Amino acid sequence: MSKLVASIKEAIEKCGLQDGMTISFHHHMRNGDYVLNMVLEQIAQMGYKNLTVNASSVFDVHEPIIGHIKNGVVTGIECNYMGAKVGKAISEGIMDKPVIFRSHGGRASDMEKGTSKIDIAFIAAPTSDDMGNCTGKFGKSACGSIGYAFADAMNAKKVVVITDNLVEYPLVDFSIPEVYVDYVVAVDQIGDPAGIVSGTTKITRDPVGLKMASYAAKVIDASGLLKDGFSFQTGAGGATLATAKYVKEMMLEKGIHGSYGMGGITGYMVDMLEEGCFKALLDVQCFDLKAVESIRSNPKHMEVSATQYAGVSGKSAGVDNLDVVLLGATQVDLDFNVNVHTDSNGYIMGGSGGHCDTAAGAKLAIIIAPLTRARLPLVVDRCLCISTPGKTVDVVVTQRGIAVNTAGGKNQELKQKLIDAKLPVVEIADLKRMAEELAGVPKPVQMGEKVVAKVIYRDGTLLDEIHSVK
Amino acid sequence: MNIKTNAVAGTLESSDVYVKVEPSDKLEISIESVVYNQFAQEIEKSIREVVDELGVTSGKISVNDKGAIDCVIKARVETAIKRAGGEQ
Numbered sequence: 001m002s003k004l005v006a007s008i009k010e011a012i013e014k015c016g017l018q019d020g021m022t023i024s025f026h027h028h029m030r031n032g033d034y035v036l037n038m039v040l041e042q043i044a045q046m047g048y049k050n051l052t053v054n055a056s057s058v059f060d061v062h063e064p065i066i067g068h069i070k071n072g073v074v075t076g077i078e079c080n081y082m083g084a085k086v087g088k089a090i091s092e093g094i095m096d097k098p099v100i101f102r103s104h105g106g107r108a109s110d111m112e113k114g115t116s117k118i119d120i121a122f123i124a125a126p127t128s129d130d131m132g133n134c135t136g137k138f139g140k141s142a143c144g145s146i147g148y149a150f151a152d153a154m155n156a157k158k159v160v161v162i163t164d165n166l167v168e169y170p171l172v173d174f175s176i177p178e179v180y181v182d183y184v185v186a187v188d189q190i191g192d193p194a195g196i197v198s199g200t201t202k203i204t205r206d207p208v209g210l211k212m213a214s215y216a217a218k219v220i221d222a223s224g225l226l227k228d229g230f231s232f233q234t235g236a237g238g239a240t241l242a243t244a245k246y247v248k249e250m251m252l253e254k255g256i257h258g259s260y261g262m263g264g265i266t267g268y269m270v271d272m273l274e275e276g277c278f279k280a281l282l283d284v285q286c287f288d289l290k291a292v293e294s295i296r297s298n299p300k301h302m303e304v305s306a307t308q309y310a311g312v313s314g315k316s317a318g319v320d321n322l323d324v325v326l327l328g329a330t331q332v333d334l335d336f337n338v339n340v341h342t343d344s345n346g347y348i349m350g351g352s353g354g355h356c357d358t359a360a361g362a363k364l365a366i367i368i369a370p371l372t373r374a375r376l377p378l379v380v381d382r383c384l385c386i387s388t389p390g391k392t393v394d395v396v397v398t399q400r401g402i403a404v405n406t407a408g409g410k411n412q413e414l415k416q417k418l419i420d421a422k423l424p425v426v427e428i429a430d431l432k433r434m435a436e437e438l439a440g441v442p443k444p445v446q447m448g449e450k451v452v453a454k455v456i457y458r459d460g461t462l463l464d465e466i467h468s469v470k
Numbered sequence: 471m472n473i474k475t476n477a478v479a480g481t482l483e484s485s486d487v488y489v490k491v492e493p494s495d496k497l498e499i500s501i502e503s504v505v506y507n508q509f510a511q512e513i514e515k516s517i518r519e520v521v522d523e524l525g526v527t528s529g530k531i532s533v534n535d536k537g538a539i540d541c542v543i544k545a546r547v548e549t550a551i552k553r554a555g556g557e558q
Contacts (some may be wrong), residue, residue, distance in 0.1 A: 345507060374484050374537025375505050439539045442508030 003184045004130045008042045008162065011183040012120075015158040017043065020050045021119035024156060026149035027057035027081075028124065028136055028285055032195025035124040035162050037064050038187070044073045052076030054118060056107060056148040056306075057351070060085040061195060069095050078116065080104050080351050087348030090452050093468040099348075099453040101341065101466075104284070105310030105317065105357035106458035108151035112313040115460055121156035123149050123176065124190045128163035132181025133174035136286075137296045137303075139165030141191045144286025144295045145265070146175050150305035153180040164190045175303055198288045201266045203245055204238030208370055211399040213239050215423060216326060216368050217246030219395055219402060222421035223364050223414060225323045226250060230258035232278075233319075233358055234326040236266050236287045239368055243326055244268050251277045262309065262318050263325075263354060265301070270294040273301060282318045284309040284354075310357035312458050319354075319361030327355055329369045329396075331383045334428055336390030336405040338367060339383035341455060344376045346447050346469050352387050357458050359392040364414075371398040376442055377435030379403075379428060384445065385455060386464040400434055401426035446470055473529030477553035480538075480546035487538035489550040494530040497521070503535035516543040524551055 005011050017023070023043075025036045036055060041064070043051065049072045053065065060083040068074040069089070078100040082090065090099055102110060110116035125134035126141040136146040141164055153159050153176045161176075166186040204210060216239075220226050232247065234240045245268065251258060252275060261269045262282040267290030273281050274294075281301045286292045294301045305311075310319045319325075330350070331339040338359075340350045359365040369378050378398060394411055396403045401424045404415040418425050426434075448468035457463040473493050480488045499521075501513055513535055521531070531547065538546070 344505075372485075375509060375539055376537065440509060440512050442505065445507060 002130045003132055003181060005183050005185055008039055008185050009046065011160045011185050012042060012046065014183060015120045015160065017048060017120060019048055022052040022054055022117060024118045024121045024152045025053070025055040026123065026146060026152060027055060027059065028143040028146050028148065029141070029191035029196050031059045031061045032192035033059065033061055033124065034189060034191050035122060036062050039122050040065060040068050040073065044068055044071070049073055050075045052078065054078040054116065056104070057081040058086050059083045062086060066094065078102065080107050081353050082348050082351055084347070084349040091347045091469045093448070093450050093452055098451050101351050101453055101455045103310065103352040103357045103458045104148065104306050104354040105312060105319065106456060106460065108306035109311040109313035109458065110460060111151045111155040112307060113460070118152060118156035120158045120160060121152035123153060123159065123161045125161045125163040126190065127165040127167055127171060128161045128184055129167050129169040129171040130184055131169055131178040132161045132184050133171040133178045134161050134163065135171065135173060135175040137173065137175070141189070141193060141196060142292050143196050144292040145283045145303045147284030147304050147309060148306045150176060151307060158182045160185060162187055162190060164188060197286060197292055201236050201241060201268070201288045202238065203242045206238065208399045209239040210242055212368050212370065212397055213242035213246060215402055216243040216366055216397045217250065218421060218423055219366060219397060219418060220247055220324050221250055222417045222423065224417065225364055226256060228257050230256060231260045231262065231321055231323045232258065233261065233263040233322055235328065236264060237328055240326045240328065241266065241268055243368065244272070248272050248277055262322065265291040267291060270301065273298070282309065310354050317361070319358050322358060322362040324364045324366065325358040325362040326366050326368055327359060329367045329378065331380050332367055332369070332378055332396050333380055333383045333390070334432070335407070336393040336396065336428065337383050337386045338388040338393060339385045340387045341385040341466060344445065346384050346445050346467070348453060348466060356388040356392065359388045360458065365392060365394050367393055367396045369398060371400045371431060372435045372439050375439045377432055377439065379432040379435060385466050387455060389463070396428065396431065398431055401431055403428040403431055471524045471526055471551060471555040473526060473551065473554040475554050477550050479549035479553065482534065482536055485537050487533055487535040487543050487546050489546045490532045491550045491554045492530045494528055497526065497528050498530040500532045501535065502533065505535070505537050512540060513543060516540045517547050520544050520547045520551065524548065526551055529554070
């Protein structure tokens, strides 16, 4: 027996695609992904209409989806992140149905709970055998972890694996097992390696970024959480990576043996693992080549599914035991709500990803961002979109001051510890005032009437709506 | 001060502004800005203050603003005008 079919077209036919169905994709190929465009192009050619695309993320490379929306092939999008190119078109109102935004944990859990149904999942697999045992660890398009694709594979009615490295059965060290897979298609190329992972992720040299990073590291130190058993997540942004570097230096200097590092994994987290800062890495997505090499060769660098990373449908998840997470923001409001979905003009250019999941789980959720960006203040009266509820955010670090969220009497002890450590602790309203004194008071942005996106929180409830731009 | 030649000042880096001035029969100011919706009036006011202070009555002043604060806009405009007026 073999599940190999000759083409994507044949796989679509055999899966029984019909108008109005929901198809899914995962985003480990990131901005190098060919699979989503390839499949949609085929579906458009076959004349299907009115499909919903549930992709864990939509990147700029997926710009052709705008054409498929205009010609009625795609009438719904569900995702956890949307890049600025497609985001702009959505914000301008090209689609009738609002986009459904979820978090990384929420997407997987909604599939598992059955509230988000997938008819056909298309899995971009850098290596697969002809029965569908597949992985991202090997092959010319290797991306490392394919953690976001597990929920799709396990919950979709039909599952198609698309690979550019077909190997003999059984694939050794598979990630997704054959039991979930219906068909396998071999193609020339599933992605552009240059867009899949960065060669290296670099630490910022911007003095403002380094200042913020140094404060964030001191906050972690002063919090008392930096001790044996420490667990940590950071993104791939320049300032958050710089913070990781400072944290690593402190851990090595004090001989602290942490427990785990988690998230999208960069070479810096791999360095921390190799130098004994952590016992293990829990990896849902690799950001650079060093991370890919590490997950392939180091058993302590473990692939986890989105559910195990950040979901609410499992009996526990990695985020539940996280000590510290470092997160970014485009806007923070006076109640510590965070916007990572839109820019300051209200255009969609991002999404929660694991932002709200990790903020909810971590003991200390730190937002790190500059006081102003291109004259616009970080702290505003009301965020244009609530991506992460303020009640899950503990500290906002800027280069000019650090605000602690003490609403409801929480974090009082933390605030005192930061003051004792001689850190520049201010109120959140002070950060807004300082920015406005420096850069002026921006005229409020007026949004349009149409709801272009709904933001669903990790527990499945509606968190906010994003309106069209004027 | 008269604008005798073409001149530029500033950069297109975030939080900076690129100012171009050219000779013209009348005074023309054009503004492009990433924060136009939020700060158009402030940007124009900063430019006009410098123009008035230097006594410029004609010339084309084009700014491409990447979110510069007022003191930066004023400094860049002043530099561009002085370069166009023969000062180095």
